[in-house]
Amino acid sequence: MIPYGRQDISQEDIDAVTEVLRSDFLTQGPAVPRFEAAICAATRAKHAVASNSATSSLHVACLALGLGEGDLLWTVPNTFVASANVGLYCGADVDFVDTTADTYLMDANALEAKLTAAAAAGRLPKVIIPVHFAGQSCDMKRIGALARAHGVKVVEDASHAIGARYLDAPVGDCAHSDICVFSFHPVKIVTTAEGGCATTQDDELAYRMGLFRSHGITRDADRMRFESDGGWYYEQLELGLNYRMTELQAALGVSQMTRLDTFVARRNELARRYDEILADLPLTRPAQNPDAYSAYHLYPIQVEDRARVFGELREDGIGVNVHYIPVHLQPYYRDRGFKPGDFPRAESYYDHAISIPLYAGLTEADQDRVVAALSAAL
Known part of the structure; x- marks a missing residue:
């Protein structure tokens, strides 16, 4: 995995x-x-x-x-x-x-x-x-x-x-x-x-x-x-x-x-590589503000039929996750009066969101395996 x-x-x-x-x-x-x-x-x-x-x-x-x-x-x-x-x-x-x-x-x-x-x-x-x-x-x-x-x-x-x-x-x-x-x-x-x-x-x-x-x-x-x-x-x-x-x-x-700058630089390098090799797949990549240099804790994408894609990736050994279920849709917050439709853009993102692997120790070979599995699922 x-x-x-x-x-x-x-x-x-x-x-x-x-x-x-x-x-x-x-x-x-x-x-x-x-x-x-x-x-x-x-x-x-x-x-x-x-x-x-x-x-x-x-x-x-x-x-x-x-x-x-x-x-x-x-x-x-x-x-x-x-x-x-x-x-x-x-x-x-x-x-x-x-x-x-x-x-x-x-x-x-x-x-x-x-x-x-x-x-x-x-x-x-x-x-x-x-x-x-x-x-x-x-x-x-x-x-x-x-x-x-x-x-x-x-x-x-x-x-x-x-x-x-x-x-x-x-x-x-x-x-x-x-x-x-x-x-x-x-x-x-x-x-x-x-x-x-x-x-x-x-x-x-x-x-x-x-x-x-x-x-x-x-x-x-x-x-x-x-x-x-x-x-x-x-x-x-x-x-x-x-x-x-x-x-x-x-x-x-x-x-x-002592390795903070190295970690962040490596994450940016991997994110740029994702940007390139995912460009032709039917998914939405995260936009970046030109005024910001991201630490790239996550690389969240949006796909259609998220539940099926998520399941197939997990079955293929790719430990994807979802960040985040909108807080206002949690049962505790619904009990406080919030409901679906209150914040439509956050909800729309969640409906299609998958976070694919990204960390400083990820190798290019691992990244290629992630993309191959994602391509097959899509």
């Missing part, structure tokens, strides 16, 4: 984790700050706050921005459920903005129209989460400008996009957002086994995300309400969570980050 995604683990990665296992710290040691520094270096962000998953990072980002009861969060239907769920975790309501028909990203025109209507109705969202699907950045310059005009905060869900660029700047520099979140799940660009990280240029947001990540507790004397009794003293200032990243995860991440 050729999977749709796979981690790339080197001996250096193994050695880095082994070194931690032999050290004095398995959690809350020096590796996590090193990993956060590596993320800052890659993204030009002032701060990076690592956690045990991208979902956790999205959650603490929303908490840091003050999202709560009575508030509203908007994201896109074409994403993993976590992008929406984090709003509910905070007690807010959730709604969606439809995607474009060709990039499957948040449609800035739809966002503008929805913001205008929401402003007139007095029900603007507090937070918008655009999702950089498949590794490609949304039109963040326009999304950020629209959000600022309405006083709305922006969290980029860049779970697919570490190493990507937009307007010749790294995704994660938060030039058009308040916070940007990355995922380090094994099928992502680089991995920490499980893990996430949020970047920001804002000192206070970084502090608050760090606070919520670790039980709402601080040992910073300048932040405490009462005078410290001694070196053991700490204070809980917020109702936080235990979302900390371990030293093992961070050590793996530090090692993986």
Whole structure:
């Protein structure tokens, strides 16, 4: 079976984790700050706050921005459920903005129209989460400008996009957002086994995300309400969570980050090759924004008779997948009032979507096998 995604683990990665296992710290040691520094270096962000998953990072980002009861969060239907769920975790309501028909990203025109209507109705969202699907950045310059005009905060869900660029700047520099979140799940660009990280240029947001990540507790004397009794003293200032990243995860991440540019370049090389050898097949390839350099976490195509093609590819040993079932069509969200037809472009994409294998370790021979199987199925 050729999977749709796979981690790339080197001996250096193994050695880095082994070194931690032999050290004095398995959690809350020096590796996590090193990993956060590596993320800052890659993204030009002032701060990076690592956690045990991208979902956790999205959650603490929303908490840091003050999202709560009575508030509203908007994201896109074409994403993993976590992008929406984090709003509910905070007690807010959730709604969606439809995607474009060709990039499957948040449609800035739809966002503008929805913001205008929401402003007139007095029900603007507090937070918008655009999702950089498949590794490609949304039109963040326009999304950020629209959000600022309405006083709305922006969290980029860049779970697919570490190493990507937009307007010749790294995704994660938060030039058009308040916070940007990355995922380090094994099928992502680089991995920490499980893990996430949020970047920001804002000192206070970084502090608050760090606070919520670790039980709402601080040992910073300048932040405490009462005078410290001694070196053991700490204070809980917020109702936080235990979302900390371990030293093992961070050590793996530090090692993986040394190959980030290599991983992304290889994915782009394979994507260009797919573009060429799929050109004559009856399918739709993903469009690319000329202002963006994708990290190519996924290579999503659209085909007719998706269920049959999907089944035949799986039977032929090609581990295709589908990203994503629109969130608003999940039973939980239908119970909240959403229904088919609410976001037609995201639904149309889903009806035809297949993600074919793409990862840094994929060989040209593997790629040829994928295309041969796809050609036969079509």
